[in-house]
Amino acid sequence: MAALRMRAAAPGGTLSCRANPLRHDVAGNMRALITGGTGNIGSRLAAALVERGDEVAALDIRADPAVPSPAFARVRVWTGGVDDAALVDGVVRELRPDAIFHLGAILSAQAEERPDLAWRVNLEGTRNVLAAAHRHDVSRVVFTSTIATYGAGVALPVTEATPQWPAGLYGVTKVAGERLGVYYHHRFGLDFRGVRLSAMVAPRPPAGGAASAFVCELFIEAVRRGAYTFQVYPTSRVPIVWVGDVVRALILLHDAPPERLRQRVYNIIGACPSVAEMAAAVTRRLPQVRFTFAPDPVKAPIVDSWPAQMDDSAARADWGWAPQFDLERMTDATLAELRR
Numbered sequence: 001m002a003a004l005r006m007r008a009a010a011p012g013g014t015l016s017c018r019a020n021p022l023r024h025d026v027a028g029n030m031r032a033l034i035t036g037g038t039g040n041i042g043s044r045l046a047a048a049l050v051e052r053g054d055e056v057a058a059l060d061i062r063a064d065p066a067v068p069s070p071a072f073a074r075v076r077v078w079t080g081g082v083d084d085a086a087l088v089d090g091v092v093r094e095l096r097p098d099a100i101f102h103l104g105a106i107l108s109a110q111a112e113e114r115p116d117l118a119w120r121v122n123l124e125g126t127r128n129v130l131a132a133a134h135r136h137d138v139s140r141v142v143f144t145s146t147i148a149t150y151g152a153g154v155a156l157p158v159t160e161a162t163p164q165w166p167a168g169l170y171g172v173t174k175v176a177g178e179r180l181g182v183y184y185h186h187r188f189g190l191d192f193r194g195v196r197l198s199a200m201v202a203p204r205p206p207a208g209g210a211a212s213a214f215v216c217e218l219f220i221e222a223v224r225r226g227a228y229t230f231q232v233y234p235t236s237r238v239p240i241v242w243v244g245d246v247v248r249a250l251i252l253l254h255d256a257p258p259e260r261l262r263q264r265v266y267n268i269i270g271a272c273p274s275v276a277e278m279a280a281a282v283t284r285r286l287p288q289v290r291f292t293f294a295p296d297p298v299k300a301p302i303v304d305s306w307p308a309q310m311d312d313s314a315a316r317a318d319w320g321w322a323p324q325f326d327l328e329r330m331t332d333a334t335l336a337e338l339r340r
Contacts, residue, residue: 150163193265198270267314
């Protein structure tokens with residue numbers, strides 16, 4: 001690690017490694033690296049892998065987990081960006097992970113505001129991860145993509161075979177990431193697997209002000225202030241999925257036998273309510289909450305460009321995916337976590 005510590009800091013973070021001495025006491029089934037590993041999904045995924053006996057490391061621009069837990073305290077954390085090719089290669093070379101979960105990305109609204117950064121992190125960062133995985137004999141890479149890869153005007157429901165014509169830069173970079181992963185699979189035999197996520201519901205909004213952040217913010221502000229103003233239309237219909245279901249899907253997909261997979265990237269979805277229906281689910285539990293609408297000229301069209309129906313039957317058939325949370329259960333779980 002001495003050579004790594006001497007390198008220049010990666011954009012957006014400082015280069016360091018924080019190792020917990022308990023790491024070597026874990027009798028892990030595999031060694032996993034999670035990029036974006038201290039984030040909303042990453043910190044939960046890391047804890048879930050540790051709890052089942054895996055040895056886990058995280059690479060992120062922030063050192064502290066979005067969701068702290070006793071299990072995450074056993075995760076080894078590097079700080080830095082995936083757009084730093086030397087850093088990514090050095091971490092993978094030292095860790096020699098069996099699998100990489102590549103979650104690190106710039107999300108939709110911030111991608112529109114900072115396109116150069118989104119290009120570096122989402123495209124060059126993905127290439128850095130895949131190249132390091134190939135160079136250091138990583139067995140498997142699991143990638144998070146998005147419903148935003150499809151764009152507007154496609155036949156519904158969208159399936160994995162639906163043409164991808166994204167309206168925003170975030171979706172563009174994720175399509176490219178999918179294609180690059182499939183290239184590494186065919187060219188080098190890398191076991192690349194991915195999920196296209198619908199908008200994720202969680203008690204914490206995604207970093208970077210993503211266009212889909214409202215599916216988290218409406219709950220947070222309902223509890224915190226008793227009011228929330230939507231920047232999207234009440235009639236917009238948005239496929240959503242609970243963050244815990246996302247973590248479970250990533251583990252299920254990782255663990256699936258290769259012979260069961262008929263494709264490289266799969267859709268997953270939990271429910272498909274309108275924005276008004278999401279607001280109504282909250283007011284049934286918190287009648288005093290006031291919701292208003294002031295559609296944003298950038299965010300509202302991005303959300304409306306996403307397909308309103310998503311078919312996840314391939315994931316159900318190939319690796320046993322099925323959501324455990326519908327809109328009602330997501331609402332209960334999110335409000336319960338926020339109250340705690």
